[in-house]
Structure formats: structure tokens, C-alpha cells
Amino acid sequence: MSYELVFWRQEAMxxxxxxxxxxxxxxxQRIDGLSKLPVDDFAQRVLxxxxxxxxxxxxxxxxxxxxxxxxxxxxxxxWTDQHVLVxxxxxxxxxxxxxxxxxxxFGCPLYDPQTGExxxxxxx
Numbered sequence: 001m002s003y004e005l006v007f008w009r010q011e012a013m014x015x016x017x018x019x020x021x022x023x024x025x026x027x028x029q030r031i032d033g034l035s036k037l038p039v040d041d042f043a044q045r046v047l048x049x050x051x052x053x054x055x056x057x058x059x060x061x062x063x064x065x066x067x068x069x070x071x072x073x074x075x076x077x078x079w080t081d082q083h084v085l086v087x088x089x090x091x092x093x094x095x096x097x098x099x100x101x102x103x104x105x106f107g108c109p110l111y112d113p114q115t116g117e118x119x120x121x122x123x124x
Contacts, residue, residue, distance in 0.1 A: 001089070005100065006022055006111040006112075014033050018116070019113075025085075031082060035107075037106065043064055053066035054066075065077075074089045
């Protein structure tokens with residue numbers, strides 16, 4: 001069973017719901033009001049925190065894939081310049097939290113499409 005984590009950064013409050021934003025991003029559409037993300041820096045941070053991860057060399061369809069040492073935990077991360085999507089499969093909560101923390105460091109709160117909840121960034 002997979003579990004998706006989605007991250008984006010808004011410039012201001014938007015009339016669309018988080019679910020509507022997610023659906024448009026998933027369909028490959030650009031959305032006015034979302035910030036351009038430093039996705040190369042984001043991807044580099046993921047590779048630093050998950051050193052066994054592999055990054056594709058295909059610029060048209062970029063991804064990072066990681067498999068945990070137990071052979072069961074894994075995730076695949078894909079992105080555009082407006083969002084990052086992580087498809088987790090049997091990933092430990094600690095590793096999920098690492099991904100969420102990386103996104104927070106880039107000003108991108110979590111959107112959980114399973115529950116429809118968009119979390120807020122919290123101050124340390």
C-alpha cells in the first residue's frame with residue numbers, strides 16, 4: 001500500500017482548496033499563486049539524508065527512488081518547479097518525518113491527499 005506526501009509553497013491565500021490545487025498539480029497544470037521551488041536543492045537534501053537513494057538522469061521526468069535496508073521500505077519522489085510528490089511504500093514514520101522536515105526547510109508544508117489535510121508550517 002502506498003501513501004502520498006505532497007508539498008508546495010503558496011505566495012498568499014488562494015480561493016482554491018488544497019484538494020483542488022493537488023488535483024491540478026497531479027494533472028500537470030501550472031497554478032498562479034504557487035511559488036517556484038528550488039527543486040534541485042530540495043532533491044539534493046533528500047539525497048544527503050537518504051544516501052542510498054538514486055536520482056534519474058532524465059531531466060524531462062525527474063525522480064529519486066530510495067529503498068530501505070530492510071528491502072520493504074521505499075519511496076519515489078517526483079517533482080515540477082511548483083510541487084514535490086513522494087509516493088511512500090511501507091516507509092517508517094521516522095523517514096516520513098525526515099521528508100516532511102526537508103520540505104518544511106524550504107517553506108513547503110505537507111498536504112496529505114489521503115485525508116485532504118494541508119498542514120501549516122509551525123515555528124520552532
